[in-house]
Amino acid sequence: MLPPAGEQAETEGMDIPSRTVFIAGATTGIGLELARRFAAAGSTVIAGGRRTGLLGKIADEGLATAVIDVTDQASIDRARDTILPSHPGLDTIITMSGIGIPEDLRDPAHFSAAEQTIDTNLLGTIRVIDAFTPHLIGRGAGTIITVTSGIGFLPFPVMPTYAASKAAVHAYSEALRAQLDGTGIDVSELIPPAVALTPEAKQRNPHALDLADFGAEVMDLLATGPTPHEILVKGVLMHRWAERDGTYHELVAQRSQALAMLPSRR
Numbered sequence: 001m002l003p004p005a006g007e008q009a010e011t012e013g014m015d016i017p018s019r020t021v022f023i024a025g026a027t028t029g030i031g032l033e034l035a036r037r038f039a040a041a042g043s044t045v046i047a048g049g050r051r052t053g054l055l056g057k058i059a060d061e062g063l064a065t066a067v068i069d070v071t072d073q074a075s076i077d078r079a080r081d082t083i084l085p086s087h088p089g090l091d092t093i094i095t096m097s098g099i100g101i102p103e104d105l106r107d108p109a110h111f112s113a114a115e116q117t118i119d120t121n122l123l124g125t126i127r128v129i130d131a132f133t134p135h136l137i138g139r140g141a142g143t144i145i146t147v148t149s150g151i152g153f154l155p156f157p158v159m160p161t162y163a164a165s166k167a168a169v170h171a172y173s174e175a176l177r178a179q180l181d182g183t184g185i186d187v188s189e190l191i192p193p194a195v196a197l198t199p200e201a202k203q204r205n206p207h208a209l210d211l212a213d214f215g216a217e218v219m220d221l222l223a224t225g226p227t228p229h230e231i232l233v234k235g236v237l238m239h240r241w242a243e244r245d246g247t248y249h250e251l252v253a254q255r256s257q258a259l260a261m262l263p264s265r266r
């Protein structure tokens, strides 16, 4: 049970063992990693996503699941109308669903990638939050965790709309927190750096964090409170604070070298 709004001591972290958490975008990657960690710590977890085969395997692990496509309002409404009656104590929403597509801005054909990215990463986040906020307000307590990226603060020019979508979700999260002030709902923004989901991804980018290490650090940050406005593992600090630290232009120039990987530039 969550304490009534405002009663949780400022120094306390999230009461992870007693949460009921819906993670939209938990069929793979960071979402699945956090779903398993919340469940292992004692939370009730509902893992969401489009791929029903993966959801079936997750259900076999003992987690609840919900089919959801965050680009489809009817699908989100169905997911909410399935989840809330079976989990009336739902108190935590994590908007993890996201896609990142390389785009060559010299080729107008990139526009469909831009549309898909905004539809999933930005509008998908807004749709899911809108679907569950009335329930959380009704409870008078809860947590919304949005998911951005170090790239939202330090662009990776290979994925321009991805960076824009994550910067937008950052700004949206700030406004959401201000608008929900006094309702008992915390808004926290998870800002991952590069996280390698597979050994092959680690080979391609040796600087990327291992998924398990990232997951453990995030759970530690949530457990030792108060629940932060921004969930910042150590590996993302150089991205998050590049502008303040005066390293921004140098780092963007470094990251621009990766533009050579776009097929049209090879």
Ligand SMILES: NC(=O)c1ccc[n+]([C@@H]2O[C@H](COP(=O)([O-])OP(=O)(O)OC[C@H]3O[C@@H](n4cnc5c(N)ncnc54)[C@H](OP(=O)(O)O)[C@@H]3O)[C@@H](O)[C@H]2O)c1
Pocket (backbone or CB within 6 Å): 024, 025, 026, 027, 028, 029, 030, 031, 048, 049, 050, 051, 054, 068, 069, 070, 071, 096, 097, 098, 099, 100, 120, 124, 147, 148, 149, 150, 191, 192, 193, 194, 195, 196, 197
């Ligand atoms: N890995 C990194 O380096 C990194 C760094 C910074 C930020 N992030 C962010 O972390 C989040 C998770 O990414 P990941 O790296 O773990 O990638 P991932 O393994 O590809 O996971 C993406 C998740 O989003 C779901 N998803 C995508 N489109 C969806 C849609 N239309 N409706 C519902 N769910 C959808 C996918 O499920 P289905 O396909 O089954 O629907 C999947 O569960 C993303 O928001 C990403 O931008 C990742």
